[in-house]
Amino acid sequence: MSIIKTNNLERFYTEGGLTVKALNGVTLNIEEGEFTAIVGPSGSGKTTLLNVIGGLDSPTNGTVEIAGTEITNMKDNMLIDFRLKNIGFVFQAYNLIPVLSALENTEFIMLLQKEPKAKREERAKQLLKEVGLESQINKKPNEMSGGQQQRVAVARALASKPKFVLADEPTANLDSKSTADLLDIMHELNQKEKTTFIFSTHDQRVIDRATRVITLEDGKIISDETKK
Amino acid sequence: MILKISWRNIWRNKLRSLVVMTAIFLGVWSGVFIDALSLGMNNQRTENFLSTSIGHIQIHNPKYLEDNKISFTISNSNELLDFGKNIDGFHISNRTKIGGMVSSANGASAGNVVGIIPENEKEVSSIYESMVYGNYFEEYKKNGIVIGRKLAEKLKVKVNSKIILTFQDPNNEIIASAFRIQGIYKTANSRFDEMNVFVQQQDLARIMNTEILIHESGIWLDNKENVDQVTENLKSNFSNLEVRSWKIIAPDLSYTDEIMMQMLYIIMLIILAALAFGIINTMLMAILERRRELGMLMAVGMNKTKLFSMVVIETIFLSLISGPLGLFVAYLSVEYFKVNGMDFSSVAAGLEDVGYSTIVYFDMDPEFYFGTLVMVVTTAILSSIYPAYKALQLNPVESIRGI
Numbered sequence A: 001m002s003i004i005k006t007n008n009l010e011r012f013y014t015e016g017g018l019t020v021k022a023l024n025g026v027t028l029n030i031e032e033g034e035f036t037a038i039v040g041p042s043g044s045g046k047t048t049l050l051n052v053i054g055g056l057d058s059p060t061n062g063t064v065e066i067a068g069t070e071i072t073n074m075k076d077n078m079l080i081d082f083r084l085k086n087i088g089f090v091f092q093a094y095n096l097i098p099v100l101s102a103l104e105n106t107e108f109i110m111l112l113q114k115e116p117k118a119k120r121e122e123r124a125k126q127l128l129k130e131v132g133l134e135s136q137i138n139k140k141p142n143e144m145s146g147g148q149q150q151r152v153a154v155a156r157a158l159a160s161k162p163k164f165v166l167a168d169e170p171t172a173n174l175d176s177k178s179t180a181d182l183l184d185i186m187h188e189l190n191q192k193e194k195t196t197f198i199f200s201t202h203d204q205r206v207i208d209r210a211t212r213v214i215t216l217e218d219g220k221i222i223s224d225e226t227k228k
Numbered sequence B: 001m002i003l004k005i006s007w008r009n010i011w012r013n014k015l016r017s018l019v020v021m022t023a024i025f026l027g028v029w030s031g032v033f034i035d036a037l038s039l040g041m042n043n044q045r046t047e048n049f050l051s052t053s054i055g056h057i058q059i060h061n062p063k064y065l066e067d068n069k070i071s072f073t074i075s076n077s078n079e080l081l082d083f084g085k086n087i088d089g090f091h092i093s094n095r096t097k098i099g100g101m102v103s104s105a106n107g108a109s110a111g112n113v114v115g116i117i118p119e120n121e122k123e124v125s126s127i128y129e130s131m132v133y134g135n136y137f138e139e140y141k142k143n144g145i146v147i148g149r150k151l152a153e154k155l156k157v158k159v160n161s162k163i164i165l166t167f168q169d170p171n172n173e174i175i176a177s178a179f180r181i182q183g184i185y186k187t188a189n190s191r192f193d194e195m196n197v198f199v200q201q202q203d204l205a206r207i208m209n210t211e212i213l214i215h216e217s218g219i220w221l222d223n224k225e226n227v228d229q230v231t232e233n234l235k236s237n238f239s240n241l242e243v244r245s246w247k248i249i250a251p252d253l254s255y256t257d258e259i260m261m262q263m264l265y266i267i268m269l270i271i272l273a274a275l276a277f278g279i280i281n282t283m284l285m286a287i288l289e290r291r292r293e294l295g296m297l298m299a300v301g302m303n304k305t306k307l308f309s310m311v312v313i314e315t316i317f318l319s320l321i322s323g324p325l326g327l328f329v330a331y332l333s334v335e336y337f338k339v340n341g342m343d344f345s346s347v348a349a350g351l352e353d354v355g356y357s358t359i360v361y362f363d364m365d366p367e368f369y370f371g372t373l374v375m376v377v378t379t380a381i382l383s384s385i386y387p388a389y390k391a392l393q394l395n396p397v398e399s400i401r402g403i
């Protein structure tokens, strides 16, 4: 079943009379359980595509359907709620609330979903264990390395059992060891729990791990390969 | 957890938060302090006027008030004495009060000659406690007189100096009689000091060769709160007399009493308004610093209500940690100065001339603390709204893109 369906997406920015076509007709289907990389040169529209799919930004034209629900015309507050229930996010940086511990950060999304305390804690601990941070659960973000912080972000993104996880250059600030670790974790979660990941990247080593690679250029898909 | 986040957020920039909290603490403290000082000063001023010059209630022959002729006496003054015996904390002094001239070798001045029985007068007036020279009829001296310092200065006389009182007797005969100064008093009301001289009732009666004439009954109640009730009571029992409470005699004093409380609230309001700007500014800075984080929270699904309340709660925490503390410290310091008084004699010698005391005993209506607390909480809530609204305006995409 396709979990994300976009139809002829366009996102134009006008600045100083100049129109930038950040997305210029993107039609795309993403199936459940995919491990997809969006690649392309800087300014090709990767971030814009992820934002539009994630309901953070609305397209100038075209539609986005998530698990059969069209989100393009949703009201702000409904959209926030939709994101909370359906989409996990991992950003390049500033993923975590600095005043909360790893455990509390992981619980946070479930808290917004009004899960009871015991259940939150159990699942958060379980997820932090899966991302290899069992011993770090009480640390604050500033007491952890960049790679560890990104792993907490992944755990947090998965906490709500989203339909898919969007990650915009999750490894951009990481060294190669941390990058490899994070990729291992994401890949394992993808294999074991069938979590759908869509991530953008510049990093060839990350691209190599993806099962599907979509290449953008000037807001258009120029290639789309699925590896066996 | 929202509470936890808000609480911890305050301590992210400790210095900045502490500065705001200190400002609130000092603002509330100084506001209450100044208010208690003003209230204390005002109350003392009122008390001074009442205890030395006006008393709580005065009774006259109604005609005497229109034209203070010596013949408009209170004929049934003994009944007033009897009436008073049945009321707890009721003190009365019946006075002879004649308009006249006071003169010395160096000058003359118009004023009231007040004939009293010292033991009775001491019950209703504190002038005997305000003696600067000599004494207040401690022993009976024939034709002894007690005058105010202001008048003594004007007439250039001292204790034991002789002065002449001139006035009309009931037969319209002019009478002049020599008196010797037994004491000089000074109240906080220099106009009163200039206008009123005190002599013994029996001396006046002897000089005029009349029985003792009573023109004025001065009444002092141990509990000032009973003034209105006792006034009404007297009015209904003595319909032939004019019974007036101090509020009627000195409307300016009672008016200041009434508007004082309003003024105090206004002072507090101004202080809090200034603090509100400090709070708002701090919170706006905090939000600007954290826009990426706030953008992230919106992106991952924190709705507007929660985001709004997070900022509101943080602002309220920030404002309410130190506000009540300031109020409490203010309470302690007000209580201290209520008992011990604050001495202004070195800086404000002129205060006394306008009716204030140089040692100010603070005063505060307990209700005011509550009122201030309500105002501080209201300020906190109002100050939180704009920053919280600003936080809602953040666009997650732009915040995260991180300019």
Ligand SMILES: Nc1ncnc2c1ncn2[C@@H]1O[C@H](COP(=O)(O)OP(=O)(O)OP(=O)(O)O)[C@@H](O)[C@H]1O
Binding pocket: A013, A014, A015, A020, A021, A022, A040, A041, A042, A043, A044, A045, A046, A047, A048, A049
């Ligand atoms: N808010 C904006 N206002 C104007 N132009 C924008 C805005 N956001 C993005 N763009 C433009 O849209 C185009 C696509 O940007 P986008 O960030 O999606 O690229 P990207 O592929 O993610 O690049 P990078 O690899 O550098 O992250 C760029 O030309 C960019 O300048």
Ligand SMILES: [Mg+2]
Binding pocket: A046, A047, A048, A168
């Ligand atoms: Mg990008």
